[in-house]
Amino acid sequence: QQPVQSPQAVILREGEDAVINCSSSKALYSVHWYRQKHGEAPVFLMILLKGGEQKGHEKISASFNEKKQQSSLYLTASQLSYSGTYFCGTGEAGGTSYGKLTFGQGTILTVHP
Amino acid sequence: KAGVTQTPRYLIKTRGQQVTLSCSPISGHRSVSWYQQTPGQGLQFLFEYFSETQRNKGNFPGRFSGRQFSNSRSEMNVSTLELGDSALYLCASSLPRDTSYEQYFGPGTRLTVT
Numbered sequence: 001q002q003p004v005q006s007p008q009a010v011i012l013r014e015g016e017d018a019v020i021n022c023s024s025s026k027a028l029y030s031v032h033w034y035r036q037k038h039g040e041a042p043v044f045l046m047i048l049l050k051g052g053e054q055k056g057h058e059k060i061s062a063s064f065n066e067k068k069q070q071s072s073l074y075l076t077a078s079q080l081s082y083s084g085t086y087f088c089g090t091g092e093a094g095g096t097s098y099g100k101l102t103f104g105q106g107t108i109l110t111v112h113p
Numbered sequence: 114k115a116g117v118t119q120t121p122r123y124l125i126k127t128r129g130q131q132v133t134l135s136c137s138p139i140s141g142h143r144s145v146s147w148y149q150q151t152p153g154q155g156l157q158f159l160f161e162y163f164s165e166t167q168r169n170k171g172n173f174p175g176r177f178s179g180r181q182f183s184n185s186r187s188e189m190n191v192s193t194l195e196l197g198d199s200a201l202y203l204c205a206s207s208l209p210r211d212t213s214y215e216q217y218f219g220p221g222t223r224l225t226v227t
Contacts, residue, residue: 099161100169
């Protein structure tokens with residue numbers, strides 16, 4: 001079962017903030033965040049591991065709530081280049097499933113000038 | 114360091130034919146995962162290869178198969194193509210580093226089945 005992302009779409013003005021959520025019904029080992037622009041491949045943003053720290057840099061960060069199997073991606077002071085579809089990919093706990101990701105349906109982020 | 118490369122980038126085939134797609138991972142990466150992306154189903158996992166062994170498999174019919182070579186390059190094959198196989202096929206490579214599997218995607222192969 002794929003993780004559920006919310007919201008499905010977000011429209012922002014440059015400089016505004018956004019939060020994208022990813023929720024799974026399964027026990028997770030990892031959460032991977034990607035951004036994909038139209039006609040291009042998904043670009044890796046960051047990975048969060050069970051027991052790991054909140055990741056990120058100045059304007060894009062993420063958290064992983066292991067108890068709730070939820071992750072959130074935080075985009076602050078958005079730029080036009082942030083526009084695209086954001087996907088979370090989840091890796092399940094246990095076994096050798098590390099190379100297998102289950103992706104959410106995506107969140108379309110549009111930043112206007 | 115060069116990224117993940119996939120060939121061909123575009124492919125048009127007719128129903129019933131078969132197709133082979135190729136993926137060269139980032140130098141030093143040993144794991145290659147394949148995904149199918151369609152507007153309706155999104156990104157779906159096909160299979161993963163590590164050190165020439167298929168380690169994980171998604172819920173796709175047996176018409177979809179793959180392999181990995183000793184240099185970590187991977188191929189996937191789809192036999193008896195159906196219209197529904199039209200999709201962007203993405204491969205992703207990872208190191209992996211301990212159990213952290215950061216996956217980096219290639220540009221994809223756009224397959225159109227007519």
